[in-house]
Amino acid sequence: MPNLEIERRFLLANDDWRTAAGASQRLEQGYLSVDKERTVRVRIVGAQAWLTLKGYVSDISRSEFEYPIPPADARHIMRTMCPFVLVKHRYRVPYEGSVYEIDEFFGDNAPLVVAELELPAEDAPFARPAWLGREITSDGRFTNAYLSRHPYGTWAAK
Amino acid sequence: MPNLEIERRFLLANDDWRTAAGASQRLEQGYLSVDKERTVRVRIVGAQAWLTLKGYVSDISRSEFEYPIPPADARHIMRTMCPFVLVKHRYRVPYEGSVYEIDEFFGDNAPLVVAELELPAEDAPFARPAWLGREITSDGRFTNAYLSRHPYGTWAAK
Numbered sequence: 001m002p003n004l005e006i007e008r009r010f011l012l013a014n015d016d017w018r019t020a021a022g023a024s025q026r027l028e029q030g031y032l033s034v035d036k037e038r039t040v041r042v043r044i045v046g047a048q049a050w051l052t053l054k055g056y057v058s059d060i061s062r063s064e065f066e067y068p069i070p071p072a073d074a075r076h077i078m079r080t081m082c083p084f085v086l087v088k089h090r091y092r093v094p095y096e097g098s099v100y101e102i103d104e105f106f107g108d109n110a111p112l113v114v115a116e117l118e119l120p121a122e123d124a125p126f127a128r129p130a131w132l133g134r135e136i137t138s139d140g141r142f143t144n145a146y147l148s149r150h151p152y153g154t155w156a157a158k
Numbered sequence: 159m160p161n162l163e164i165e166r167r168f169l170l171a172n173d174d175w176r177t178a179a180g181a182s183q184r185l186e187q188g189y190l191s192v193d194k195e196r197t198v199r200v201r202i203v204g205a206q207a208w209l210t211l212k213g214y215v216s217d218i219s220r221s222e223f224e225y226p227i228p229p230a231d232a233r234h235i236m237r238t239m240c241p242f243v244l245v246k247h248r249y250r251v252p253y254e255g256s257v258y259e260i261d262e263f264f265g266d267n268a269p270l271v272v273a274e275l276e277l278p279a280e281d282a283p284f285a286r287p288a289w290l291g292r293e294i295t296s297d298g299r300f301t302n303a304y305l306s307r308h309p310y311g312t313w314a315a316k
Contacts, residue, residue, distance in 0.1 A: 001230055001231065001234060002231070002234055032190075032191050032196050032198050032211065033190050033191040033198060037239065037241075038190050038239040038240075040190050040191060040198045051209065051211075051225065053190065053209075053235060053239060055235075055238050055239045063234075063238060063239075065227075065231055065234075065235060067209065067225055067227060069223075069225060072159055073159065073160070073223055076159060076160055076221075076223075077211060077213075077223060080213050080221060081195065081196040081211060081213040081221075082196075083195075
């Protein structure tokens with residue numbers, strides 16, 4: 001059965017989050033489907049890889065199925081079947097009992113930085129650090145699937 | 159690494175193949191992507207299910223990655239994420255050392271019947287039974303991905 005991923009997303013007001021950030025991981029993501037209703041993603045992180053299906057539930061919630069696959073498969077799928085690939089570095093930044101995941105995008109999506117917070121419910125309260133900027137949860141342009149196809153660096157209005 | 163699926167497809171000239179056919183299996187297939195370059199398919203057969211990615215190599219050949227997934231996942235994915243689902247019965251029909259897989263489609267794709275033959279190479283020779291009809295390998299309308307979206311029963315010209 002699916003996980004329900006409940007997540008709010010934000011831009012960053014400044015760079016102060018970096019002082020609390022640990023080491024980052026490099027995430028490489030390719031997309032086989034970027035429909036709003038169903039995304040199919042291959043993700044490679046170091047020596048591990050996953051195939052992930054996400055279904056739209058609401059702007060905040062997605063149903064998610066994730067399967068580990070051999071990294072050699074993932075590299076081949078990404079190289080031969082994914083027209084859209086993005087690379088980002090992910091930092092984990094603890095703040096008052098929560099952990100924000102902060103993604104710094106590279107390539108055509110630089111210099112975009114996005115903070116994500118997973119929540120147990122759509123209306124769950126959470127602590128807002130001072131470095132947190134504008135909420136973009138309902139702005140579909142900031143989904144990774146959209147960014148893979150329309151990189152941030154090419155946007156006319158931001 | 160992917161399997162290379164090399165396959166030629168045919169219509170049936172008549173129903174004589176049925177005398178050599180064994181029991182059939184019911185295959186249910188949903189699609190998350192039906193792009194020619196990359197299809198993403200969920201298949202349920204009895205108590206088993208798979209997630210399959212296929213990449214276009216040529217009209218005859220596809221690169222294929224297939225992963226078993228829990229059937230409960232597959233049912234949920236099919237119900238919530240797959241706008242296009244098709245059902246067919248598959249028969250295995252041996253003929254002179256080869257095994258033809260013959261798919262009889264149901265629902266909106268009835269009364270279509272298609273024979274498939276997997277080959278070790280694109281130019282491999284094979285024996286043609288008298289019940290084999292017109293080859294449709296290069297007619298993209300007869301791919302399952304296309305049929306899921308444009309059922310055979312709705313075609314104007316066949």
